């Protein structure tokens with residue numbers, strides 16, 4: 001996994017004060033990294049449009065023009081006069097080299113967006129909205145310098161942002177690149193060094209971006225084993241029984257030795273999934289909440305109070321009952337609408353979905369501060385998995401998963417790992433990664449996935 005930082009100004013400052021680097025050195029590394037990317041990956045292109053603002057993001061762009069000028073047809077566009085000290089320095093250098101500065105933008109082969117980076121501090125005015133709109137309409141290969149212009153430090157987009165194919169970000173990953181909104185703008189994200197290796201530049205962090213290698217699949221190492229060695233998951237089914245059945249199927253395919261659906265009515269289950277009316281004697285994990293609908297509170301309370309690892313989902317996030325179990329080591333998998341209900345029930349905040357989506361990391365942090373034992377999996381374009389003060393981002397998700405039933409598969413996967421003895425946080429991380437990477441491997445149209453396709457892909461990981 002890779003560290004993510006809310007701000008990097010203090011990391012830059014550490015470079016100056018502790019490692020005696022200068023702003024000029026850092027910036028030369030920043031611009032040179034973009035030049036290197038273009039030289040290595042886009043050498044067949046001819047024209048480059050570099051669009052610069054007045055601060056140091058713009059300065060990166062002006063320096064880039066100097067670095068690429070003899071190899072490409074470089075067109076430098078200054079949306080505003082260079083204002084920061086470094087922007088003025090870089091401007092002096094390009095003037096001395098007679099690099100072409102243009103008055104009007106056009107559709108070049110490559111566009112590099114250097115309008116605003118971490119310094120965006122107010123909503124864009126009409127001039128910049130129109131400029132970014134025009135850039136977005138071009139069919140060029142689009143590179144964002146540090147962060148797509150228009151995304152602020154909290155990962156919010158006020159009106160518009162630059163839609164990049166790749167974002168080359170300086171020094172370290174920033175939280176703002178991983179809001180749900182940012183996902184439509186950042187493209188592929190590449191981190192580059194600023195004069196010291198990344199592990200030296202970075203300090204301790206509480207946020208992490210998950211990599212594929214963080215997925216610890218339940219491969220079986222013991223030769224002398226039997227079905228009981230891999231746990232028994234009980235999935236509690238409610239009114240909408242399909243949800244529980246989907247979860248049960250996903251769990252079975254993910255390695256749990258035995259899976260039973262708990263339901264009072266007789267169900268038509270596949271032969272390998274059992275049915276029970278009550279929680280099984282040897283149950284090693286419980287999945288509850290999905291499709292529950294109307295239920296007998298006392299019965300559910302009894303199940304929730306059993307000292308067995310649990311994954312809780314869906315309808316239970318709308319019931320005060322949930323507050324009785326938040327001291328347990330459980331996994332909760334709310335989507336945004338369910339999470340705002342949970343925040344309200346727990347008297348943490350009474351907010352709209354929009355407010356939550358604009359501040360996902362903040363509200364997860366608030367919740368985990370109050371309930372440090374609980375593992376939260378906040379669903380979204382970038383899933384946040386959190387416990388206590390640590391937050392992990394899974395950015396592998398895609399629109400393929402935006403379907404009824406996908407969440408039930410996830411609950412089943414988490415329940416499966418809990419039943420097999422994984423800790424709650426490990427279960428949530430590996431299940432979430434398997435869920436999204438399975439979907440990534442799905443090769444048919446991105447609108448056509450059904451839960452059984454997803455389970456099938458996950459079985460092949």
Ligand SMILES: NC(=O)C1=CN([C@@H]2O[C@H](COP(=O)(O)OP(=O)(O)OC[C@H]3O[C@@H](n4cnc5c(N)ncnc54)[C@H](O)[C@@H]3O)[C@@H](O)[C@H]2O)[C@@H](O)CC1
Nearest residue numbers: 012026027030055056057116117118119120121122123146
């Ligand atoms: N040590 C450093 O400081 C380094 C900085 N680097 C670059 O510098 C960037 C940060 O530079 P700055 O702090 O100068 O900030 P930016 O260049 O991101 O933007 C600040 C400038 O834009 C103006 N501005 C902000 N919001 C505006 C809006 N909505 N409409 C119009 N104007 C607006 C500000 O008045 C200021 O002039 C980073 O993102 C990175 O690209 C890199 O070169 C690496 C080293």
Ligand SMILES: [K+]
Nearest residue numbers: 113116147149
């Ligand atoms: K930018």
